[in-house]
Every structure is written in C-alpha cells, then in structure tokens.
Amino acid sequence: MEHLLTLERITKIFTGTLALSDVDFDLRQGEIHALVGENGAGKSTLIKIITGIYQPDGGQMTLEGRRVVFPDARASYDHGIAAIYQEASLFEDLSIAENIYMGHQEIRPVTRNIRWGALYRKAGEFIKSLEVNLNPRALVKSLSIAEKQLVEIIKALSADAKILIMDEPTASLTKEEIDYLFRIARKLREEGTGIIFISHRLEEVFDIADRVTVIRDGKKVGTVPKDKLKVEELVRMMVGKDLKTLYPKEEVEIGEPVLRIENLSRHGEFDKVSFELKKGEILGMAGLVGAGRTEVARTIFGVENPEGGRIFLEGKQVRIENPRQAMELGIAYLSESRGEYGLVLQLDITQNITIPILKRFSRFGWINRTDERDTAKRFYDLLDIRATGIQQKVGSLSGGNQQKVSLAKWLAANAKILILDEPTKGIDIATKAAVHKLMSDLAGEGKAILMISSEIPEIIGMSDRIIVMNEGRLVSEITRREATQEIVLTAALGEKGK
Numbered sequence: 001m002e003h004l005l006t007l008e009r010i011t012k013i014f015t016g017t018l019a020l021s022d023v024d025f026d027l028r029q030g031e032i033h034a035l036v037g038e039n040g041a042g043k044s045t046l047i048k049i050i051t052g053i054y055q056p057d058g059g060q061m062t063l064e065g066r067r068v069v070f071p072d073a074r075a076s077y078d079h080g081i082a083a084i085y086q087e088a089s090l091f092e093d094l095s096i097a098e099n100i101y102m103g104h105q106e107i108r109p110v111t112r113n114i115r116w117g118a119l120y121r122k123a124g125e126f127i128k129s130l131e132v133n134l135n136p137r138a139l140v141k142s143l144s145i146a147e148k149q150l151v152e153i154i155k156a157l158s159a160d161a162k163i164l165i166m167d168e169p170t171a172s173l174t175k176e177e178i179d180y181l182f183r184i185a186r187k188l189r190e191e192g193t194g195i196i197f198i199s200h201r202l203e204e205v206f207d208i209a210d211r212v213t214v215i216r217d218g219k220k221v222g223t224v225p226k227d228k229l230k231v232e233e234l235v236r237m238m239v240g241k242d243l244k245t246l247y248p249k250e251e252v253e254i255g256e257p258v259l260r261i262e263n264l265s266r267h268g269e270f271d272k273v274s275f276e277l278k279k280g281e282i283l284g285m286a287g288l289v290g291a292g293r294t295e296v297a298r299t300i301f302g303v304e305n306p307e308g309g310r311i312f313l314e315g316k317q318v319r320i321e322n323p324r325q326a327m328e329l330g331i332a333y334l335s336e337s338r339g340e341y342g343l344v345l346q347l348d349i350t351q352n353i354t355i356p357i358l359k360r361f362s363r364f365g366w367i368n369r370t371d372e373r374d375t376a377k378r379f380y381d382l383l384d385i386r387a388t389g390i391q392q393k394v395g396s397l398s399g400g401n402q403q404k405v406s407l408a409k410w411l412a413a414n415a416k417i418l419i420l421d422e423p424t425k426g427i428d429i430a431t432k433a434a435v436h437k438l439m440s441d442l443a444g445e446g447k448a449i450l451m452i453s454s455e456i457p458e459i460i461g462m463s464d465r466i467i468v469m470n471e472g473r474l475v476s477e478i479t480r481r482e483a484t485q486e487i488v489l490t491a492a493l494g495e496k497g498k
C-alpha cells in the first residue's frame with residue numbers, strides 16, 4: 001500500500017502547553033486510520049497541522065512523496081485534504097447548498113454571479129446521490145445538530161478529496177446515521193481515499209479502522225493494526241492503566257416522583273408526552289436524533305414554552321417560562337450543544353463553572369473569589385479536566401475538556417433535577433467512566449436524573465428505567481431488567497423497525 005501522507009517528528013507548542021512532541025504518523029492510500037487518545041492528548045492539534053490551520057513548531061510533512069508546507073487551510077484543501085472538524089464550521093445564515101459549495105473553485109470568490117439555480121440543482125443531486133433527506137435550500141440555522149453534522153460530512157465529501165479527516169464525526173449521530181457514514185467511508189476507502197478517523201467510541205474504532213495510532217499527552221504511544229489489537233490493550237495504551245467498569249451504576253432506593261409532565265406538547269416537535277422522574281432515579285431517554293428528546297428537555301427547562309400539557313414539581317403544578325425560573329426551581333440542564341447555555345469561550349474555567357451559582361459566593365455585592373476558585377477546583381479535579389489550570393480560557397481547551405467544563409458547571413449548581421443531554425459526548429473513556437460513577441453517586445444522594453443519550457449501551461448501562469421517543473411521541477417504557485440493545489433500538493425505530 002502506498003504512503004499518502006507522512007508526518008515526522010511533529011511538534012506543536014501553545015503558550016504553556018506542549019501539545020505535540022515529536023509525533024510520527026503515516027496514512028496509506030485506501031486505509032482508515034484511527035487516531036485515539038484521551039481528551040487533550042493532541043489529536044485535534046495534529047489534524048489542524050495537517051489541514052494547515054496550525055503551523056508546526058518542528059517536524060515535517062510529506063504528501064505523496066513530496067515535502068509540503070501548508071501556510072493556511074486553503075493550501076491543504078487545494079492539495080486534496082478535506083476535513084470535518086469537532087466544532088461546527090458552517091455558516092448558520094446560509095443555505096445547505098451554499099455551505100457545501102463554499103470555497104469550491106466555481107463560486108470562489110463569492111461574487112454576484114453565482115448561478116443559484118444551478119447551485120441548488122447540483123447540491124440537490126449530490127445530496128440525493130448520498131441518499132440523505134435534506135433540502136439544499138434550507139438554512140443551516142434551522143437544522144438540528146445531527147443534520148448540521150451531516151452537512152459537514154457532505155461538504156467534505158463534495159470536495160472529492162484524496163484524504164478525508166473526520167474529527168469525532170459520530171459524536172452527535174445515532175446508530176443509523178453512523179452506519180450510513182461508515183458505509184460511505186468504506187466506499188471511499190475502496191476508491192483509494194485515505195481516511196483519518198477520530199472517535200472516543202472504541203467499538204467504532206474496532207468496527208471501521210485498519211490501523212490505530214494512540215497518542216497520550218502529546219506523544220505517540222504506538223501504531224497497531226486493528227487485527228492485532230484487543231480493547232483492554234487499547235485502553236491501557238490510551239489511559240496508561242486498566243479501566244475497571246464503564247457503567248458503575250449502583251442500585252439505590254428510588255423515592256417519590258419529583259418531576260411529572262403530563263401531555264406536554266409543542267406543535268411539530270412533540271405530542272402529549274407524559275412521564276415521571278423520581279428521586280434517586282436515572283431515567284434514560286432513548287430515541288433517534290430528531291425524535292424530540294432535546295425539545296422536551298428544552299421545554300422543561302423553560303427555553304421553549306409548552307403549547308399544551310402541564311409540569312409538576314413534587315406534586316405542585318409549575319409554570320416554567322425561562323431557564324432562570326427553572327434553575328430557581330432546582331432544575332439544571334446540560335445542553336447537547338456546548339454553545340447554548342453552555343460555555344463562554346473567552347472566560348476562564350472558573351468563571352464558566354461558577355456563572356449559574358455566583359450568588360452563592362457574593363456577600364454585600366462582593367464576590368468571595370477564594371470560595372469561587374475552591375468550588376471550581378473541586379470539579380476540575382473531580383472531572384480530571386486537562387488544562388494548565390482553572391485560569392485557562394475555555395476557548396483554548398480541547399473539545400472533550402470543554403465538554404467537561406459544561407458538565408462541571410451544571411453539577412456545581414447542585415440542582416435537585418438534572419437533565420443531561422448527551423452527557424458523555426466527546427468525553428474520553430476514562431473520564432466517561434468517572435462521569436458515570438458521578439451520576440450514580442448523585443442518584444444515590446437523592447438527585448433525579450433525566451439522561452438523554454444516543455448511545456444505547458450507555459442508556460442500558462446507566463438507567464433505572466428507560467423511556468423511548470419516536471417522532472415526537474413517547475412510544476415505550478422499558479425497565480432496567482428487561483432492557484436489551486434490540487428492544488431499545490426497535491422501540492426507537494418505531495414503525496420503521498417493524
């Protein structure tokens with residue numbers, strides 16, 4: 001197999017951080033090469049060097065036998081390298097078609113002379129050829145996170161690249177969509193494309209990769225053919241130690257209902273959804289992306305207001321008109337998108353964690369900074385956030401560490417009811433186990449947790465009870481005892497699964 005891309009002794013230094021140190025990496029033609037490692041290990045940094053977003057401080061790159069230097073992203077793209085990034089890179093106010101062809105030769109620079117009809121037709125045909133159901137004229141801002149992710153993927157595919165890089169493409173996709181993505185990836189591999197694939201879901205890595213490279217703390221640990229690799233061994237390479245259990249859910253006594261929703265409805269989003277959440281319970285909410293789970297969560301948290309139905313807290317009916325009221329009533333909501341009610345990238349870790357609870361540290365208008373820092377530090381340690389310290393700006397953290405900060409923020413809020421929307425999305429396996437342990441402990445302390453997750457093993461591993469949504473309706477309730485992958489998935493697929 002031919003070498004497409006070779007990286008030798010790549011080093012990258014950010015102020016205070018040695019993000020990559022003498023890393024070697026090579027990609028062959030027609031292979032899927034997985035890049036794995038803990039949050040902050042340096043995976044995205046390596047990708048951004050390949051795509052010209054960052055310039056290395058040392059080392060060299062060779063593409064098809066020739067030395068290359070990419071001063072910017074354009075240069076890399078022009079050499080046939082396309083990438084899907086961990087963070088969204090779409091223009092919200094433009095249509096799907098415009099986003100897909102943004103930067104392609106034929107409409108560069110963006111002039112008045114774009115032939116819109118042709119553009120939409122071309123985009124429509126391309127989308128159709130991929131068997132995706134998206135309207136090329138729809139504005140990106142009207143799409144769900146998963147649909148945006150699909151547009152990112154389509155955009156990268158449309159570039160006809162020799163090298164396709166996917167930095168956690170599956171984080172917000174469901175099983176169906178992941179299968180679809182993998183089908184495309186395998187097809188591209190057959191055609192000779194070299195693919196670099198980053199994921200924290202090791203079962204995916206084992207499913208699709210030909211070789212796996214592990215990096216830890218900015219250093220390469222090794223490259224191993226997948227066939228010669230066992231899961232435990234891979235975890236040990238990534239984490240540096242053995243991992244006990246990923247789902248440390250303990251049995252706790254389940255108490256009275258704390259939250260009850262009755263016939264909650266919002267037109268076009270979800271219809272007559274009713275369920276109870278009890279003290280000490282972890283209630284898993286499964287379903288396909290677009291089933292309406294996030295919409296229900298947002299409505300309970302007051303981001304959106306219900307058009308029908310009622311919400312009860314400890315038996316008393318409440319009206320929750322906005323997130324502030326929800327927080328005052330003891331509800332916390334970890335949003336699946338980090339930007340929203342999530343993080344302020346320009347602020348540091350401490351400030352982000354303590355935003356919702358600042359009142360707790362203030363006296364006569366003065367904020368007790370020591371208390372504030374102590375609280376932040378406690379969660380920083382608990383979630384093993386990897387940074388130069390609690391004063392690091394959140395914007396410069398790795399993706400997974402940003403996710404940990406938003407989780408810390410809602411955990412610090414000490415709410416009675418925690419709604420966690422994809423709580424371990426993008427989080428590495430060791431921390432994921434720690435987050436699960438924490439959830440189990442919180443339930444043990446009597447908190448009530450509603451966990452939305454697209455990862456069925458996580459739903460099954462952590463929930464006392466599972467409710468399943470399909471196309472805006474609650475279609476099934478499954479006990480912990482009877483839950484299996486098949487039962488949950490079949491319910492989530494609804495009619496289609498029958």
Ligand SMILES: Nc1ncnc2c1ncn2[C@@H]1O[C@H](COP(=O)(O)OP(=O)(O)OP(=O)(O)O)[C@@H](O)[C@H]1O
Nearest residue numbers: 014019039040041042043044045396398399400401
């Ligand atoms: N622009 C930046 N400024 C300062 N430090 C940075 C910057 N980008 C990344 N870092 C640091 O470099 C290290 C590697 O980050 P990187 O994003 O490559 O990790 P990662 O392996 O992709 O992690 P994750 O799995 O969480 O996405 C981290 O310590 C991070 O804080």
Ligand SMILES: [Mg+2]
Nearest residue numbers: 044086398399
């Ligand atoms: Mg990353």
